[in-house]
Amino acid sequence: MDRDPHVCVMGEDVGHYGGSYKVTKGLADKFGDLRVLDTPICENAFTGMGIGAAMTGLRPVIEGMNMGFLLLAFNQISNNCGMLHYTSGGQFTIPVVIRGPGGVGRQLGAEHSQRLESYFQSIPGIQMVACSTPYNAKGLMKAAIRSENPVILFEHVLLYNLKEKIPDEEYICNLEEAEMVRPGEHITILTYSRMRHHVMQAAKTLVNKGYDPEVIDIRSLKPFDLYTIGNSVKKTHRVLIVEECMRTGGIGASLTAAINENFHDYLDAPVMCLSSQDVPTPYAGTLEEWTVVQPAQIVTAVEQLCQ
Amino acid sequence: MAQHLKSSSKSILLNILRHNIGFSSPSHASRHLRHNLPHGPPSTRLSPNPITRYCSTMVDTLSSIGSHEDTNSQVMDFPGGKVSFTPEIQFISESNDERVPCYRVLDDNGQKLTNSRFVPVSEEVAVKMYSDMVTLQMMDSIFYEAQRQGRLSFYATAFGEEAINIASAAALSPQDVIFPQYREPGVLLWRGFTLQEFANQCFGNKSDYGKGRQMPVHYGSNKLNYFTVSATIATQLPNAVGAAYSLKMDGKDACAVTFFGDGGSSEGDFHAALNFAAVMEAPVLFICRNNGWAISTPTSDQFRSDGVVVKGRAYGIRSIRVDGNDALAMYSAVHEAREMAIREHRPILIEALTYRVGHHSTSDDSTRYRSADEIEWWNKARNPLSRFRTWVESNGWWSDEAESDLRSRIKKEMLEAIRVAEKTKKPNLNHMFSDVYDVPPLNLREQEVLVRKSVKSHPQDYPSDVPL
Numbered sequence: 001m002d003r004d005p006h007v008c009v010m011g012e013d014v015g016h017y018g019g020s021y022k023v024t025k026g027l028a029d030k031f032g033d034l035r036v037l038d039t040p041i042c043e044n045a046f047t048g049m050g051i052g053a054a055m056t057g058l059r060p061v062i063e064g065m066n067m068g069f070l071l072l073a074f075n076q077i078s079n080n081c082g083m084l085h086y087t088s089g090g091q092f093t094i095p096v097v098i099r100g101p102g103g104v105g106r107q108l109g110a111e112h113s114q115r116l117e118s119y120f121q122s123i124p125g126i127q128m129v130a131c132s133t134p135y136n137a138k139g140l141m142k143a144a145i146r147s148e149n150p151v152i153l154f155e156h157v158l159l160y161n162l163k164e165k166i167p168d169e170e171y172i173c174n175l176e177e178a179e180m181v182r183p184g185e186h187i188t189i190l191t192y193s194r195m196r197h198h199v200m201q202a203a204k205t206l207v208n209k210g211y212d213p214e215v216i217d218i219r220s221l222k223p224f225d226l227y228t229i230g231n232s233v234k235k236t237h238r239v240l241i242v243e244e245c246m247r248t249g250g251i252g253a254s255l256t257a258a259i260n261e262n263f264h265d266y267l268d269a270p271v272m273c274l275s276s277q278d279v280p281t282p283y284a285g286t287l288e289e290w291t292v293v294q295p296a297q298i299v300t301a302v303e304q305l306c307q
Numbered sequence: 308m309a310q311h312l313k314s315s316s317k318s319i320l321l322n323i324l325r326h327n328i329g330f331s332s333p334s335h336a337s338r339h340l341r342h343n344l345p346h347g348p349p350s351t352r353l354s355p356n357p358i359t360r361y362c363s364t365m366v367d368t369l370s371s372i373g374s375h376e377d378t379n380s381q382v383m384d385f386p387g388g389k390v391s392f393t394p395e396i397q398f399i400s401e402s403n404d405e406r407v408p409c410y411r412v413l414d415d416n417g418q419k420l421t422n423s424r425f426v427p428v429s430e431e432v433a434v435k436m437y438s439d440m441v442t443l444q445m446m447d448s449i450f451y452e453a454q455r456q457g458r459l460s461f462y463a464t465a466f467g468e469e470a471i472n473i474a475s476a477a478a479l480s481p482q483d484v485i486f487p488q489y490r491e492p493g494v495l496l497w498r499g500f501t502l503q504e505f506a507n508q509c510f511g512n513k514s515d516y517g518k519g520r521q522m523p524v525h526y527g528s529n530k531l532n533y534f535t536v537s538a539t540i541a542t543q544l545p546n547a548v549g550a551a552y553s554l555k556m557d558g559k560d561a562c563a564v565t566f567f568g569d570g571g572s573s574e575g576d577f578h579a580a581l582n583f584a585a586v587m588e589a590p591v592l593f594i595c596r597n598n599g600w601a602i603s604t605p606t607s608d609q610f611r612s613d614g615v616v617v618k619g620r621a622y623g624i625r626s627i628r629v630d631g632n633d634a635l636a637m638y639s640a641v642h643e644a645r646e647m648a649i650r651e652h653r654p655i656l657i658e659a660l661t662y663r664v665g666h667h668s669t670s671d672d673s674t675r676y677r678s679a680d681e682i683e684w685w686n687k688a689r690n691p692l693s694r695f696r697t698w699v700e701s702n703g704w705w706s707d708e709a710e711s712d713l714r715s716r717i718k719k720e721m722l723e724a725i726r727v728a729e730k731t732k733k734p735n736l737n738h739m740f741s742d743v744y745d746v747p748p749l750n751l752r753e754q755e756v757l758v759r760k761s762v763k764s765h766p767q768d769y770p771s772d773v774p775l
Contacts, residue, residue, distance in 0.1 A: 048545025
């Protein structure tokens with residue numbers, strides 16, 4: 001926002017309150033409450049507003065207080081955000097960033113534990129990225145703001161407290177690139193967002209057991225970085241996808257199809273995908289834990305695949 | 308009352324400050340208070356915040372003690388402002404005793420009403436307005452016929468709404484950004500879109516600015532500040548509010564203008580956009596073409612309020628009802644509304660009453676749900692063109708000869724435009740994949756390769772007028 005006066009923020013409680021997860025804390029004090037705009041409660045309206053503002057030259061960062069609420073903005077995101085650059089013949093660009101916390105949290109209830117990347121992934125014209133560490137959060141956010149395409153940036157409710165030493169100076173992360181977290185030889189584990197941390201936890205156990213997993217944080221949910229992924233598959237010949245989306249129609253489902261289509265010849269075993277069950281997330285903490293993939297399950301899956 | 312001020316650091320913000328101060332009245336100064344904020348130490352909040360939005364406008368200044376001074380009137384400070392109490396159990400009526408009156412300048416026969424007040428138009432503007440109304444009507448007729456003959460796939464006319472189209476455009480400046488629904492091509496016409504350009508879009512050929520991707524009548528021109536029509540109803544209303552917000556941030560002498568129909572006012576986006584515009588104090592004009600019909604749904608099945616104009620007050624928006632078939636009234640109303648919107652940073656709602664003489668589109672036959680007599684009456688007796696023509700002629704600015712000259716010229720131009728558009732090749736196949744993103748990503752490049760492979764192996768199934 002310092003670098004470019006066209007960047008602005010809009011959403012519910014993003015201004016003086018600093019955002020429900022304090023992502024925009026201090027911005028309203030610094031940039032004023034017109035550039036960090038508190039809106040009334042209507043997701044479709046402020047998303048539509050952001051799109052209209054983007055068509056006239058601003059670069060809005062639209063916050064969904066919880067990604068699940070953006071279901072109400074689906075009309076604007078699909079019909080206008082994704083389409084208008086195309087249907088206008090390239091006359092109007094929509095450089096918006098739509099971001100917010102999503103995923104399964106700790107006892108937030110079913111309505112606040114949704115994985116919107118499943119629903120948005122088909123919309124043509126948008127890009128989707130998911131951040132998972134403070135380092136890639138800063139890099140991806142900057143890249144998303146500077147991109148001319150509409151980008152949806154998925155943050156995770158449980159990752160805001162991560163602490164990491166990151167460079168003070170400017171850097172951006174490529175929006176279409178996956179991140180090699182841990183190179184290895186035996187198996188390719190593809191993951192993103194919070195599940196990356198579960199995978200890395202499982203990796204410790206796996207290393208002790210003598211396995212050498214290659215962990216890739218795919219980061220770019222649309223389009224997939226099939227270059228990085230492909231090179232890994234060609235090396236290890238085994239793929240395990242670990243995601244938080246539900247079994248049906250999630251990112252894992254699309255990724256499985258893409259890998260099978262493109263790298264079938266390189267696979268020694270069928271692609272395995274660990275996902276959440278097709279249930280609304282229960283409130284009870286113990287049940288909630290079992291709807292998402294746990295490190296123990298990842299270890300078992302790797303052992304199974306590597307037999 | 309302490310004034311809450313925050314520090315600013317950019318010169319661009321100070322420009323907005325100067326701009327705002329120029330337009331604000333002295334009473335605004337006391338309204339910089341934000342009610343529900345915690346109060347901070349005064350020393351940290353001394354420099355002016357140029358972009359503080361004003362808080363609830365009218366509520367603070369309304370008298371809280373109404374006619375209940377004689378009773379033991381207590382006043383309570385609920386969030387949102389003071390209200391006085393009443394011991395009467397009174398429900399606000401669902402409607403006023405009388406409907407909101409409708410502003411008009413010319414009578415049914417095109418004679419100026421004796422006590423009408425209006426913004427004067429010069430001969431040049433009046434003649435252009437009338438000519439463009441005729442052009443719009445003829446363009447619609449000829450395109451409609453072309454569709455019926457199978458030369459066009461689809462069309463939607465604006466018959467009966469020519470005055471709304473042209474007069475509103477005439478009252479705006481070229482910098483005002485337009486967010487249309489789909490029945491406002493007249494605004495583009497006024498701004499200089501040529502008949503050939505209209506035809507190109509309708510035929511989806513390679514000269515179409517939309518590169519053949521949209522249905523006919525889904526025009527768009529960034530050069531003329533007319534945003535590409537998106538078929539979804541009322542989604543353009545929040546877009547317009549966003550554009551107005553952007554214009555306000557940049558301190559431009561321009562507003563956003565958006566059109567929608569009576570049907571569009573039922574959509575959630577209408578209510579949200581009006582509410583947002585009021586809260587943001589955004590310079591946007593909401594122009595509702597209340598033409599009585601949403602495809603086959605009459606307004607009696609669309610809402611139970613007194614039309615759309617009364618809804619403005621619910622959101623704190625100044626509103627007016629206008630005779631949409633009176634070009635002078637439309638011109639004046641839009642002119643005044645634009646001034647207010649930009650000077651005072653407020654949204655304005657204009658309900659233009661009119662009648663949809665044509666069918667909803669070429670996919671509709673409206674005689675199935677309304678009488679042909681009704682349509683004919685509005686087409687002849689309440690025609691916006693004839694009313695305005697009478698007034699223009701009464702000033703000596705038009706004649707029968709000018710009319711026939713214009714009509715024959717337009718007809719020739721239209722037929723030529725269609726002939727050329729029909730013959731022009733369609734956009735190249737690569738345009739199926741371009742502009743989805745700024746640069747086609749790998750998956751789209753792959754998909755294009757697959758399509759081209761398919762075309763190569765089945766050339767007889769591929770359309771002959773789409774170049775590879």
